[in-house]
Amino acid sequence: MMISETAARRRNLLISIIRGILKENYEVTREYTVSEIETIFHFRKRDIAYNLDYLFDQRDEKYILKTKKLKEVQKIIRNHHQVFGQLETAKVLFIKSFGRFYDDRKNSASFSFNHERLRKIYSDLQPVIPILHWGMLPILSKWLMINSGRLPENDIIDFYDHYDMLTALLNEIRGRGETMETKGDNTLNKEMTFSVYTRRWGHADVYRIERTIDGWEVHHIAINGKCAKDGEGALMNNLHHDGIFFPEDGVKYALSNLWDDAEAGNVTTEELQKKLQQIADWISSVEKAVGENQPDWVNYY
Incomplete structure (x- = not known):
């Protein structure tokens, strides 16, 4: 079953x-x-x-x-x-x-x-x-x-x-059983930032992102809208739109787990912001590294 x-x-x-x-x-x-x-x-x-x-x-x-x-x-x-x-x-x-x-x-x-x-x-x-x-x-x-x-x-x-x-x-x-927690609601609909470096523009772009009951809400110059808890939707669309090279499966895994932790009340609003930016920094570091020693004439990534 x-x-x-x-x-x-x-x-x-x-x-x-x-x-x-x-x-x-x-x-x-x-x-x-x-x-x-x-x-x-x-x-x-x-x-x-x-x-x-x-x-x-x-x-x-x-x-x-x-x-x-x-x-x-x-x-x-x-x-x-x-x-x-x-x-x-x-x-x-x-x-x-x-x-x-x-x-x-x-x-x-x-x-x-x-x-x-x-x-x-x-x-x-x-x-x-x-x-x-x-x-x-x-x-x-x-x-x-x-x-x-x-x-x-x-x-x-x-x-x-x-x-x-x-x-x-x-x-x-023994008094250590599971409980019904609602603390996760404290991290809903709070605007946070997600700053990602893009080689296309040569600087960091700042996304505004909120956790919702279904996933995330993303606001950016190019693409705005909802996405699933793993970022599929507006967030991934923005990253792909700017040609950012990043470990997509790993980022989706991280975003999904972070959403679950927030929903369960395991992170505060401040911790959620910090961990979101850690994911963004990971994306930025990969984006920078992939183009660092690439010959100009290749222009593959």
Whole structure:
């Protein structure tokens, strides 16, 4: 089964909604403003644009869970309440078994990964795993779901049949689990500069660039417009238009990763500007180097 990034995100959003409802003791049929959805359920601006209508129906200026999602939420909340009284005992059992295995591996330089021991631990913990999952309702790394091709609620025991998934449960127990961050919104729509040297003009051109929910918005004399998070679109078109020689695949990789880091809230606005210029400086250095010793009569690059 293929799990897309969108499916993984929507799973986490649904769990975040449930956690918010439980924390605030709301009725599942409560209506919310967009601002409340952002604040209580930790929706990013991108989530509002692409996932709000998937999870909610609009009623005038407010939103209510879609009927299908409401039933799903009610079912998960029932599961949560059914196991909650057993949660603390389950945590202790999990730490004593898998927690000890994890700590042995982490703290011993000579530790040899014992697959048989892990299989025995996993087998013994199968009655405990659903209690932990429904009791804690963990937010999970999208990569655990994407790489495994599974969503935990579809088959909990099967999903946690892996060291990394068990580690995610352990981190949740120890207060180091994944969280729903909205700090990435702080770097949206902030104008920054992207200064690139071009041999065509013999000086640096300064692009104005903003991070958007879909990628980047680029402003320049020649070409203005949107581009994907890897720069495909207006940014790449500008660089090609000026005949700039640069490692395109590497630059796209860098821009895409930087966009993801910013969206996840891992960089501040100042750090985003600094890293954007580092990419631009990389482009400039390659552009200068490729023409440095090229004979004038060649004029290939």
